[in-house]
Amino acid sequence: MNIYNSANTGIGFETAKDLARRGAKIILACRDELKGLQARDDIIRLTKNDKVIFKQLNLSSFASVRKFADDILKTEQSIHILVNNAGTGVLDNALTKDNLPVEVHVNHFGPFLLTVLLLPLLKSSAPSRIINVSSIMHRFGKVNPQTFHKQAKNILERRRVYSDTKLANLLFTLKLSQLLLGTRVTVNALHPGAVSTDIFRNQHPIVRYLIKLVWKTPYEGAQTSIHLAVAPELELVTGKYFVNCHEDSPSESAKDIHLAEQLWKLSETITNVMFS
Template sequence: MSDQILQGKTAIITGANSGIGFEAAKDFARKGARVMMAVRNIEKGNGAREQILQEVPQAMIEVLKIDMADLASIRDFANTVKNHLDSLDLLINNAGVMMPAYAKTRDGFELQFGSNHLGHFALTGQLLPLLKHTADSRVVTVSSLAHKGSKILFNNLDGSMGYKKFQFYGQSKLANLMFARELDKRLKAAGLETKSLACHPGISATNLFKFGKQDAPHFLIGLAGKFLQPADMGALPTIYAATHQTLKGGEYIGPNGKGRRRGYPALDTPHPVANDETVITRLWDVSEKLTGVTYDFS
């Protein structure tokens, strides 16, 4: 799939009402894709849709509700999509929370691991029937530089034995990266065309910098914007992973500048911690057990 032939394709983007997700939605819409903005707050989603339509009047874009911290909401969303679509070309696992105070999802998971990883694990598994029957489909999962040096705390996944918000953010982003690469491996082993890729935005000034579920103050986002990569640049690795024709699946895409913090998209190398096959397999098994979602690759 190249960015020249997004015309007529269908893309779902979680967390598409702001930041990287918003910029990706706008880019895909401009290139002729039908974009489904999967958002927790419908009012904000509709506002983002109106912004895109002002810039791209011909955009085919709709807003659907999903709460990545609620497995029932994810299931309802997936069922709605499967009832209305026969195919799905792109799934962009973008939504996330970053370093909130300790909190749990509706299902009792630590909020970052539950929303950032388990929610997308559940969503992807439930949309797999559409993806695997769509030629050249892709799943792109957004990770982070924060995966470096992180680990999966299997004995404390819910944070009940102690919680450090950056440590748990890094864990969730490591899980995203492990999931994306393991998914691609399993898709290939099953002989399926669907590709799974991971990406990261470098360090971007986006609305991901939140206080719990509250948006960061505008002055803080503005200050960050003077030093960090703007959201439209931060979205480029996502767009590249979703559309670049030479990618085979399993790649990790990030900015090409110093420290991979800024710049234009290029192949990146995951930290060695992301290559532990024992941890990867255990994470997959635990994720299936916690979410109740089992992947069908047949």
Template sequence: MSKNWTTADIPNLTGKVVIITGGNSGLGFETAKELARKGTHTILACRNMEKAGAAWSAIRAEIPEAKGELMELDLASLASVRRFAASFKAKYKQLDLLVNNAGIGGATYSLTEDGFEKQLGVNHLGHFALTGLLLDMLTATPKARVVNVSSGIYRFGKIDFDDLTFANGKEYTPMKGYSRSKLANMLFTHESQRRLQAAGVDTIAVAAHPGASRTNIEANAPPPDTLSSKLFAGLLSPLRQSAAMGALPTLRAAVDPATKGGDFYGPDGFQEIRGYPVLVQSNAAARDEEDGYRLWETSEQLTGVQYS
């Protein structure tokens, strides 16, 4: 293996079935393209089917032999999540890889169809529900993986279980909402792995973050609203890397044979802002077992999706 992990290190994946949420642009598109190049049957799970169609056409233009399909999924609607899961199960008998990639970063307070603050609703609760509804297929497929795409911004996140979804917009700021949702991704990953391991299955849950990358979510990311986040954003601005580089941590988490449950991949450069993918360390807040358990229980209550 080369010193720097690249797409050249992705093994042959012929016969693998993968779902990538938000696979029509940015990190998701690059992830989908490179997995399709290696032989996967790739499902682009997207809200906007027109954009998804254009993305799939672009993939097929570069990789004529690419196999897969488009399936509609709106993570801001639990009804849509349930429809997607039911449709997928009706068509497929295996699920080797679920990449929970889709995400939003918004500047204003808004709600999902089910009444959740939208950043937490899409970035965490929608993916929590989707993973739970597909869990039986994942655990029935040997060595399946769930990859949750977080962000270095999770380090600024705070979980408030008394007001998890910022009821009525109280105490809400764009950065608080986004960083909370990204911390939730991390807590979900570690709690998932604890439960999968306790259940004795070989499915694993891992996480990745892209550093500072030029994607749609970065372009629409919430403005910094604390001194520390302003300093962080100031550092990022001139250092953003391409979406193709930003997707490498996700790809490595998804396919590296050495990956273990609970692993976290990010760029190897200064402050994990850019570079090639390596194992990085999540902070104590991301690994907090009590918060992970409480978030899981709360997420089951809010979504109505009970994990077996």
């Protein structure tokens, strides 16, 4: 069984559709019920695979993440692939009900909690793979464990939040890969390329037009996620960063294990969950 969060559009949809065509059982974990159900129906129609399920998941709510994970642990016997695909950018500075900046919550703390809660099933299903969709924008990010979970103070800080969270995705991948050594559960991260997806739906229409004109399509952007999910030669590869289906070197900050450990401790505290 394979889980994709935010799989109703963009590269998440294309990744789920590809693996459905290969005969996999798919769970689409999406916030919007109508879009999630439509994506399920579209994938079934296009792939002729009726083992495609929608389950609601709101990554900006710890209660929703816990409810979703509890449901999966009770109803599913295995998870072989978990794709943490959901992400959002350039949002306002609002706080979620869990008192976290919404962009930081959706891009890091939500996927962190979801992954840790599902680890027992991922381990018992091994070999299994965790795939974290990051971005080349991580190279412009900074993670300060004292302030990462707090509201941005000014417009410059707000504009850097996306890059900060994409760096957090890589630090999460680094630390988790070390914790999972010997379990046959791998975790890798990727940059999908510059892709025209719904993440830019709040941008000016002219900006959206230019993005669609010159950037990758969602199908093209999904290829590295698919590669990490199915390539047999990657079964034991873990803790790496991929671009265009090839291993690449992330920023020096993304390789800082001390920083990764600090972020991990903060994330455990914020989400009230412990690795096991």
